[in-house]
Amino acid sequence: MYGKKAIKREIYQIIIPMILENILQISANLVITAMVGRLLANDISAQGICIRITDTLWCFYKGVAIGATVLIARAYGAGRHQECRKIAEQTMLTELIIVLIFQVVLYFQAPLFLGFFSKDAQILSLAQGYMKTIVFGFPFVVIMTVVTASFQGYGNTKVPMYIAVLMNVVNIVCGYCFIFGAFGVPGMGIKGAAAALVTAQAVGACTGLYLLYKKKGGLFRKMPAAHRFFSFDRRCIYDIYTTGIPAALESMFWQFSAIILSKVILFYGNQAFAAYQLGIQAEEITEMPAIGFSTASTTLAARAIGRQDEELRKIYFKELLKVGVVISSITSLLLIFLPRFFMTLMTDKPELQAIGVVYVFVMGFIQIPQNLSRIYNGTIRAMGYKNAPMLVAGFGIWIVRIPLCMLAAYVLGLPLTAVWLIIAVDQVSRFLLSAVLYYRINKKRERAIQTV
Template structure:
């Protein structure tokens, strides 16, 4: 395994391109759907929050496996890394298939349970059943991309994202405007476009994955299941999944609160979600690359390098997100006008752009240090602070201040900002404590001492002297 694949630059720039293209996919999706109606935009934004929430069910396995793959490769145990990837693929595919069936059968009741405005339910029923029906593709695509990326090959998922974006944009345009001989199917067409582009991306990633490890993966390998390795995956993965679930479900709850404030507020938040993605793309790509790098260094016992890598991510990422937030503030009103001409939505959006200046540095602090802790396997700590902060501060206070007291979307944003900084500060304290790094150093010292007596047993005369 080439070590230079795990440098920060080699890992981060393809991740950034991939994330940027995903952002572009979402932005173009929202822009094109806005040509249909603001209601359609609200349905897409709301439904995507639901899908993000459900992905945590298989992201638990995929995320844990990704970290473990990088750690195993760092300690030169490629066969175990290969087995971990196969196990995670099988398990996540099964979870995704179950979710697909549920979303196809009961999309309407799900929308109502989530407090979606009644006038949006008919559109939501169509969109959720089609896009949600492909949740198995999302599960497989996510797992393959994570496995490939954590072997140091960040270019493969990037090139796949390029192709997926091109296909999705072309099909979106065709279905919405009736171009290229496509039927003009509106939001239904957008859903079909999403499904088809993900299917193609999954097939491409599967082709790359087969040759990712030194020993090629075959169909017969799908019978492999190692309980010990699966236990290792879940030890890292289940707290990681709970942490991700906390964030996604809290965001889903917040979207429900926004829906209570009206469709225009919900649409404004959806537009802001798209614009905010621009702010932390570079920062998040650095944080994600650092997670892979730290996991690899940690697996190889290079603890000092792993410790300093987190601070390097902050040093690089923090200025980037702050600059991007400033650019967005200056150009935000124009960008929002590309999506909608509704004056109330524009007013809400512009007011949130100022708060975004405070939000993004907190996010960067959280991303860099949270991902660094996850890379070491310290996922339970990240989970615990997420359970406390996201539900009490981000969600609980958002409902109390934004809905109950009637302070609206600005109060909800203030709660989200507070949550980011609170978790970031606790993660910084934890990282400075070096708990897992010290444990690794102690483990390596014990291994060294075990080997030392063995050497003396083989050559006892080396310890003797004669006068």
């Protein structure tokens, strides 16, 4: 028998540091966004279209790292500790090679990609400067995702939280100096925001590597390498990427849709797009406690599966759902009743606040289904159904969100609020599909166990 108090304690030991990490990370992003929000609408739009591209790449890095987290958690649960180091290092090596290609292409061909979003010469000029700075942080982002995956696979979410504290302090301090100019540093506008972020990423990556490999207290200190870092293990790489790529595609679907959606919203004008970017950041304030649900459910389910303990997996799942409902209910009420407060934090421009308030209000009604979907999909992935969460995301985005948004804007000429409502319908449809898939998979597993 499992003590529910012990199970809850284990869940909270994993999820609370993740919540704090997300709060710190998003808070820093919000501070930087608020700083940029004090600049001109063109600056906000320029940063926004760059973020659409860089976030798409981040989804790839993070998705592959999720594959590493699943495999590390299973190996750790089964007691194969040396395998954990190999998985982490193979992930890091292969991703660094891939990211080098992304860096070169985006640095030299930035106008080609940025031109998809806007034809405004001033916005494109600002965006190009931002992009040519931010690409230098790509290797650091890869290292950080692998470091985080390694610690989370072990169930240690405190170390990534501490690294996030350090990164955010660096990002905020450097952001203020580089954006507006201070302490002898000239103000660089959104180029300064990019430079501050790269600096913070470099500090975080170096700190993460130190904590992985330091002689005293490092995560891999008791696990001498069974292979050379610059050698390739084809089987290990295959397992990492076949598990991680579906997770990456799931997130990249959203990013691709965000690119198209950005184009749709720009149809309503630059101010509409700038308000949308700020509205997303405002919504993230209340998403901070829930973002860790997906990783927590994946880690805990994979660990239980590694131990071959089906009952423990089910208990983890049920307790996570309870926590998810409580937290999501609170965040939902905050967005519904205080949308103007959140938008005021983002910008002092009334015209942008007015547009963003409606977006934030609508998003308040989908917090519960959106956050519970993360728990369902994280557990489904850990159960070995790598492609299911990706297919769910694909259905919601490409069957519901994108076609209906394009129809509303380009064909029917509906107001911008219709786009916000379609986004909400997409999230609800994905939640329902995830729930149905989970219970079907669960029944299938139960039948398989009974026949063994």
